[in-house]
Amino acid sequence: MRFKTASTPHLSSPDTVSILMRRVLWALIPGTAVLTAFFGIGVLSNLVLAITLCLTFESASLALRHRPLRPFLSDYSVVVTAWLLAVALPPLSPWWLIAVAAGFAVVVAKHLYGGLGYNPFNPAMVGYVVVLIAYPAELTSWVAPLGLNGPPPTMEALASVLGGGAAEWDGATAATVLDLVRTETGRGRMLSEITMLPVFGWFGGRGWEWANLAFLAGGLWLLQRGVIQWQIPAGMLASLCLLSGVFWMVDPEGFATPLFHVIGGATLLGAFFIATDPVSAATTPRGRILYGMGIGILTYVIRAWGGYPDGVAFAVLLMNAVAPTLDYYTQPRVFGHGER
Amino acid sequence: MSRSDPPLWRFHGGLKLSGHKSESTGLPVTEPPLPQRLILPLQQHIGRPAEPCVSVGTRVLKGQLLAAADGYISASLHAPTSGLVESIEMRPIPHPSGLSAPSVVLRSDGEDQWIDGLTDQDSAPLDAIALRHRVRAAGIVGLGGAAFPAAVKLNPGPQRILEQLILNGAECEPYISCDDMLMRERAADILSGAGLLCRALGVARCLIGIEDNKPEALAALEAALAASPNPGVEVRRVPTIYPTGGEKQLIRVLTGKEVPAHGIPAEIGIVCHNVGTALAVHEAMTLGRPLISRYITVTGQGVATPRNLEVRFGTPVSELVAACGGYTERADRLIIGGPMMGFALATDEVPVVKGSNCILVASNQELPQPGPVMPCIRCGACTEVCPAGLLPQQLYWYARARDFDKVQDYSVFDCIECGCCATVCPSRIPLVQYYRYAKTAIWAQEREKEKADLARQRHQFRLERQDREKNERAARMSKKRAALEVSDTGSDSKKAAIEAALARARAKKAGVRSDASSTAAPESARIPETADDRARTEKP
Ligand code: SF4
Ligand code: SF4
Numbered sequence: 001m002r003f004k005t006a007s008t009p010h011l012s013s014p015d016t017v018s019i020l021m022r023r024v025l026w027a028l029i030p031g032t033a034v035l036t037a038f039f040g041i042g043v044l045s046n047l048v049l050a051i052t053l054c055l056t057f058e059s060a061s062l063a064l065r066h067r068p069l070r071p072f073l074s075d076y077s078v079v080v081t082a083w084l085l086a087v088a089l090p091p092l093s094p095w096w097l098i099a100v101a102a103g104f105a106v107v108v109a110k111h112l113y114g115g116l117g118y119n120p121f122n123p124a125m126v127g128y129v130v131v132l133i134a135y136p137a138e139l140t141s142w143v144a145p146l147g148l149n150g151p152p153p154t155m156e157a158l159a160s161v162l163g164g165g166a167a168e169w170d171g172a173t174a175a176t177v178l179d180l181v182r183t184e185t186g187r188g189r190m191l192s193e194i195t196m197l198p199v200f201g202w203f204g205g206r207g208w209e210w211a212n213l214a215f216l217a218g219g220l221w222l223l224q225r226g227v228i229q230w231q232i233p234a235g236m237l238a239s240l241c242l243l244s245g246v247f248w249m250v251d252p253e254g255f256a257t258p259l260f261h262v263i264g265g266a267t268l269l270g271a272f273f274i275a276t277d278p279v280s281a282a283t284t285p286r287g288r289i290l291y292g293m294g295i296g297i298l299t300y301v302i303r304a305w306g307g308y309p310d311g312v313a314f315a316v317l318l319m320n321a322v323a324p325t326l327d328y329y330t331q332p333r334v335f336g337h338g339e340r
Numbered sequence: 341m342s343r344s345d346p347p348l349w350r351f352h353g354g355l356k357l358s359g360h361k362s363e364s365t366g367l368p369v370t371e372p373p374l375p376q377r378l379i380l381p382l383q384q385h386i387g388r389p390a391e392p393c394v395s396v397g398t399r400v401l402k403g404q405l406l407a408a409a410d411g412y413i414s415a416s417l418h419a420p421t422s423g424l425v426e427s428i429e430m431r432p433i434p435h436p437s438g439l440s441a442p443s444v445v446l447r448s449d450g451e452d453q454w455i456d457g458l459t460d461q462d463s464a465p466l467d468a469i470a471l472r473h474r475v476r477a478a479g480i481v482g483l484g485g486a487a488f489p490a491a492v493k494l495n496p497g498p499q500r501i502l503e504q505l506i507l508n509g510a511e512c513e514p515y516i517s518c519d520d521m522l523m524r525e526r527a528a529d530i531l532s533g534a535g536l537l538c539r540a541l542g543v544a545r546c547l548i549g550i551e552d553n554k555p556e557a558l559a560a561l562e563a564a565l566a567a568s569p570n571p572g573v574e575v576r577r578v579p580t581i582y583p584t585g586g587e588k589q590l591i592r593v594l595t596g597k598e599v600p601a602h603g604i605p606a607e608i609g610i611v612c613h614n615v616g617t618a619l620a621v622h623e624a625m626t627l628g629r630p631l632i633s634r635y636i637t638v639t640g641q642g643v644a645t646p647r648n649l650e651v652r653f654g655t656p657v658s659e660l661v662a663a664c665g666g667y668t669e670r671a672d673r674l675i676i677g678g679p680m681m682g683f684a685l686a687t688d689e690v691p692v693v694k695g696s697n698c699i700l701v702a703s704n705q706e707l708p709q710p711g712p713v714m715p716c717i718r719c720g721a722c723t724e725v726c727p728a729g730l731l732p733q734q735l736y737w738y739a740r741a742r743d744f745d746k747v748q749d750y751s752v753f754d755c756i757e758c759g760c761c762a763t764v765c766p767s768r769i770p771l772v773q774y775y776r777y778a779k780t781a782i783w784a785q786e787r788e789k790e791k792a793d794l795a796r797q798r799h800q801f802r803l804e805r806q807d808r809e810k811n812e813r814a815a816r817m818s819k820k821r822a823a824l825e826v827s828d829t830g831s832d833s834k835k836a837a838i839e840a841a842l843a844r845a846r847a848k849k850a851g852v853r854s855d856a857s858s859t860a861a862p863e864s865a866r867i868p869e870t871a872d873d874r875a876r877t878e879k880p
Contacts, residue, residue: 004709008757008773010707011357011679012762013764016714017714017766017767019766020719117714118715229720278717278718278719278720279717281718283720288720333729334729334754335729336598337601337754
């Protein structure tokens with residue numbers, strides 16, 4: 001009798017890249033749903049556009065690189081990229097804005113570097129940062145949370161997505177809370193005063209605070225399922241809390257509370273979904289702690305003193321650049337080699 | 341268990357795998373029918389092949405020596421039944437390469453008659469050296485799978501102080517249950533063997549480590565220990581985590597000590613043997629029987645009645661499966677060993693050998709063929725599970741790039757090839773294959789380098805010798821001239837003539853040798869892409 005042969009080991013766990021990425025997508029759903037509840041249909045229009053455009057760019061890149069479409073499209077990694085872009089960009093972003101972000105994310109940040117597994121920088125964050133630098137006005141005016149500053153976006157607003165964008169539609173927009181904190185404290189206003197503004201909710205931005213908690217829930221589920229490991233989120237949140245805590249204790253009217261920093265902005269989305277992108281992160285256990293801590297510190301520094309309202313995207317990209325170095329200096333102790 | 345469990349340590353990583361042991365432990369161990377022909381490879385162990393001491397046509401009795409150990413690291417081979425030596429020829433062996441190797445083919449005469457004089461041995465307790473000699477004479481090798489000659493492990497060298505013996509009954513790989521059955525059925529004999537091993541090593545303490553998924557084996561050994569108490573021996577229940585059964589891992593779990601990298605357990609005062617080896621030692625000492633059979637698990641959804649068998653070495657795999665009701669329709673892959681470290685064979689027309697512990701005939705459902713290989717996404721899952729504390733994805737990266745310096749910097753030689761990393765890899769990368777490839781290529785490079793160094797040295801010697809000869813000739817000539825001048829035919833010229841003759845002989849010899857060294861061609865090394873390729877590049 002003849003038998004098939006294969007190399008050892010003959011066992012394999014059922015988890016594939018495709019399954020892992022799909023789990024990430026499942027975990028993104030609660031946060032996205034909350035965002036939609038607060039910011040309206042614009043979140044979904046972002047999502048549809050981003051996924052469609054990213055898939056298009058991915059297919060085109062794969063075709064140009066003579067790579068098979070099926071295994072690489074069915075790994076869902078590009079959908080995760082698209083989804084992260086969609087929730088990072090302001091709701092009701094016009095199609096061209098999303099196209100620019102998606103193009104940079106998929107074509108430049110991913111495929112020019114060699115495709116899945118080879119990109120040193122987080123594609124979604126590259127796309128986001130490019131449009132943030134190129135179109136700061138569009139990026140910083142968020143749709144106001146529902147029930148604030150007038151009526152919710154309508155179909156008319158949705159139509160603007162396919163046209164020029166928010167400029168055509170004079171619906172209600174509002175600065176993000178981080179932006180407000182930065183600009184208003186810059187003008188010398190007291191924090192206790194600023195946080196009384198209507199865009200503030202219980203602990204952070206109205207709407208975003210609940211979305212962030214939902215992202216936290218999704219992230220914890222990913223942790224529990226072993227899709228991500230604890231080191232990066234823990235490092236990032238710990239360093240962010242520590243640093244913001246110190247400054248807040250020194251000057252509570254000039255610096256926001258650690259709770260505000262964690263719940264406000266995109267911190268939790270970043271900690272569990274963006275910083276944990278395995279391809280561009282550090283991979284050794286100790287390296288990941290340092291990597292997460294670096295992101296937390298940089299996020300705080302950019303938020304407190306930088307020129308941009310939120311620092312997560314820049315912090316992630318900066319730490320991407322040092323990830324290989326971190327890996328090199330944090331190699332684990334090999335069995336039988338004594339302490340390093 | 342009544343007593344409180346003593347502390348245990350743990351090692352990094354590892355996997356919790358479903359055991360699949362119960363499939364093959366339901367039935368008592370039996371012997372399959374006596375095969376007509378036994379095929380006994382001369383090398384069933386680590387080390388040099390045994391040297392045949394019978395010739396074609398010799399009639400041998402069961403237990404008779406067929407081939408003697410050749411050198412220190414080697415093991416003797418005995419006839420598993422009585423019969424006729426039919427041939428000594430190349431036969432396919434159970435090896436991932438699918439290669440053939442010299443084997444003794446024994447046709448059984450159906451009598452199964454033991455050789456005389458086995459039990460007629462002096463009953464006085466043997467000392468350590470005599471014990472070691474008898475272990476060696478019985479052809480005993482480590483039965484956990486590695487098949488390293490047991491007598492060598494019993495001689496750790498004079499400068500090492502040993503503290504304890506560890507008996508490995510962990511059996512951590514899924515599906516394999518032969519040690520489990522052995523401990524259930526032969527607990528007292530295993531303890532007797534442990535005592536003998538302790539005596540041979542000069543240690544008083546013995547820990548027996550058994551994974552907690554084998555409660556029956558634990559109970560059997562505890563009962564046997566209660567029946568003949570020995571204060572130095574302890575049975576320890578260890579958690580079921582693959583690869584606890586790895587020698588270094590089990591030592592770590594039981595003692596908290598780490599065997600130094602590239603070192604052996606004796607360096608930290610420990611010698612580790614498999615429970616099956618202990619039983620073989622018991623049989624050799626008390627019954628005088630050499631190692632001619634062992635327990636083997638035949639299991640998997642491809643076998644009609646999975647169970648354990650006591651099998652004579654040399655029995656073809658096909659006959660073992662037949663003894664277990666034959667193949668089912670689902671039989672898809674034949675694996676010698678377990679699903680983690682065992683190797684797949686294309687044919688069942690190979691014999692089982694001393695190191696075979698399991699025949700796994702797997703269906704496609706239980707061991708699905710892996711899907712397409714994707715790029716590494718640096719997820720770190722492999723790092724999490726690596727029991728050696730390595731960075732498998734970095735190793736993979738450098739092995740693929742053929743950067744062998746870097747591969748060694750990342751400690752490729754500390755990889756125990758347990759397969760944990762490849763099992764969890766979501767990109768389905770055959771990581772272990774890359775490490776084997778890198779190791780093989782590095783070995784080949786080193787051999788090449790040694791050869792080159794040797795050749796360079798020889799060339800150097802040759803130049804020096806030619807120089808010296810020229811000088812000598814010149815000296816002789818001048819001496820001769822001087823001798824002619826004084827016309828004294830004394831002893832000097834005779835000495836010179838002898839010397840010249842010697843020099844000529846030396847020159848001839850050296851010339852021949854340096855010619856021989858230049859004929860060896862360099863081995864090619866390449867990245868294995870398929871299992872077949874891997875097998876070819878693997879170190880035999
Ligand atoms: S498990 Fe596989 S995909 Fe993940 S880092 Fe290791 S080699 Fe890469
Ligand atoms: S096969 Fe080697 S690298 Fe992979 S987990 Fe085992 S020891 Fe680590």
